[in-house]
Amino acid sequence: MLDIDGLTLELPATARPLLSDVSLRVRMGEVVGLVGESGSGKSTTAKAALGMLPEGGVTTGAVRVEGTDALALRGEKLRAHRARTVAMVHQDPRAALNPVRRVGDFLTERLALAGVTDRRAARARAVELLDTVGLPDPARRVRQHPHELSGGMLQRVVIAGALAAEPRLLLADEATSALDVTTQAEILDLLRTLRAERETGMLFITHDLHLAAAYCDRVVVMYAGRVAEHQSARALFAAPRHPYTRGLLDCSPALGEEDAVIRPIPGRPPSLADSFPGCPFAARCPEAEPECETWTPVATPLEPDAVSGDEGGPGEEGGEASCRRLPESAPGPASASGSAPASVPVPGSASGAVSGAVSGSASGSASVTVPAEGSTR
Numbered sequence: 310m311l312d313i314d315g316l317t318l319e320l321p322a323t324a325r326p327l328l329s330d331v332s333l334r335v336r337m338g339e340v341v342g343l344v345g346e347s348g349s350g351k352s353t354t355a356k357a358a359l360g361m362l363p364e365g366g367v368t369t370g371a372v373r374v375e376g377t378d379a380l381a382l383r384g385e386k387l388r389a390h391r392a393r394t395v396a397m398v399h400q401d402p403r404a405a406l407n408p409v410r411r412v413g414d415f416l417t418e419r420l421a422l423a424g425v426t427d428r429r430a431a432r433a434r435a436v437e438l439l440d441t442v443g444l445p446d447p448a449r450r451v452r453q454h455p456h457e458l459s460g461g462m463l464q465r466v467v468i469a470g471a472l473a474a475e476p477r478l479l480l481a482d483e484a485t486s487a488l489d490v491t492t493q494a495e496i497l498d499l500l501r502t503l504r505a506e507r508e509t510g511m512l513f514i515t516h517d518l519h520l521a522a523a524y525c526d527r528v529v530v531m532y533a534g535r536v537a538e539h540q541s542a543r544a545l546f547a548a549p550r551h552p553y554t555r556g557l558l559d560c561s562p563a564l565g566e567e568d569a570v571i572r573p574i575p576g577r578p579p580s581l582a583d584s585f586p587g588c589p590f591a592a593r594c595p596e597a598e599p600e601c602e603t604w605t606p607v608a609t610p611l612e613p614d615a616v617s618g619d620e621g622g623p624g625e626e627g628g629e630a631s632c633r634r635l636p637e638s639a640p641g642p643a644s645a646s647g648s649a650p651a652s653v654p655v656p657g658s659a660s661g662a663v664s665g666a667v668s669g670s671a672s673g674s675a676s677v678t679v680p681a682e683g684s685t686r
Contacts, residue, residue, distance in 0.1 A: 330536075341525060358372060358395050358480060374478060402463035413432060416473060442465040443499060530557070540611065544628065612627055
C-alpha cells in the first residue's frame with residue numbers, strides 16, 4: 310500500500326536533513342501509528358505520500374503508493390493521485406473548510422475531482438457520505454455553513470470529504486487531538502469501521518502513546534527526522550528497545566497510578582539548526598556513552614520472539630531499533646526506570662468505547678490488550 314524506503318530530505322540553510330533515511334510500510338487494511346515529539350518529522354513523512362514536500366528541498370529515496378512513486382508524479386497524474394488514491398485528515402477541520410461555502414459545496418468539489426460531474430448525482434452522493442460518517446439529518450447538513458456545526462461534526466465532514474473518492478490510503482494527522490474524549494471515541498470508532506469495510510490502509514499520527522498502543526497494529530517512533538524504533542504495538546509497549554521510546558513512555562501519565570512518577574526527557578528536541586555527527590538522541594539519553602556521539606544510527610533488526618504472544622506462543626512480528634547499545638540496551642523491566650504505562654482507555658467499539666490496556670506487573674513487565682476490529686455503528 311504505502312512503502313517509504315530510505316527517504317531523505319535536505320533543505321537549504323539547515324544544519325541537518327529534515328528527514329534522514331526514513332523507511333516505513335503500511336499494508337492494506339492496516340493502521341500504522343507514527344509518534345514522536347513535535348518537530349520529529351511525522352507530518353512531513355505523511356505528506357510525502359501526497360508528493361507534498363517543501364520546495365527547494367533535495368530528496369533521495371522512494372515513496373511508493375500501490376507501486377507508484379509519488380515523488381515522480383507531475384501534472385494531471387499528481388492531481389489524480391491526490392484526488393483518488395490518497396486522502397489526508399488534518400487536525401483542525403475548520404482550517405480545511407471555506408467558512409463562506411456550504412458543507413455540500415466542499416463535498417461536491419471533492420466528488421468532481423473524483424470524476425462525479427453530474428450535479429444531482431454529486432449532491433446525492435454528498436448526502437450519502439454524511440450519512441455514512443454518522444451525521445444526523447445529512448440532507449440538512451449539506452445546506453449549512455461550517456460555523457453552524459460543532460467541532461466533532463466538522464471533523465466528520467472532513468472525513469466524509471476524504472472518503473469521497475474512496476482512497477486506498479488515509480493519512481490521519483492528529484485527526485482527533487482537538488476533540489473532547491467522547492467525540493474522539495466516536496471518530497476513532499468511525500475510522501475503524503470504515504477501514505474494516507473498505508480495507509483502507511491508514512497512517513495514524515498522534516502524540517497519545519496509549520492511544521497508539523491500543524488503536525494501531527504497528528507503531529513507528531520518530532526523533533529528529535529519523536526512525537528510532539518500529540515494532541508491533543504489542544511489542545513496542547511491552548518491551549521498548551530504544552531509550553527514546555522508553556523516555557516517551559516514562560513521561561506519559563497513566564490513569565489509575567496515583568503514586569506514579571512522571572520522568573520527563575531532559576533537554577529539548579533538536580531544531581534544524583542543530584547538527585550532530587552521531588546519534589541525535591545522545592545529548593538527552595540517560596544511557597549514552599562517549600561512542601554514541603560519533604556513531605551513525607543504523608537500524609538493528611529485532612527478534613520476532615522478543616515478546617511472547619497472549620497464550621505464550623510465538624511473539625509478534627519483529628521490528629527495528631536504531632541504538633548503538635543494542636542488544637545491551639534491551640530492558641529487563643519494560644522501562645529503564647522500572648515503570649510501564651498502566652491502563653489505556655481507548656475508544657472504538659460498537660458500544661462507543663473499546664477498552665485497551667497497557668498494564669504493568671510487579672516485575673515490571675507489561676502486556677498490551679489491543680481492541681478487536683470490526684466494530685459497527
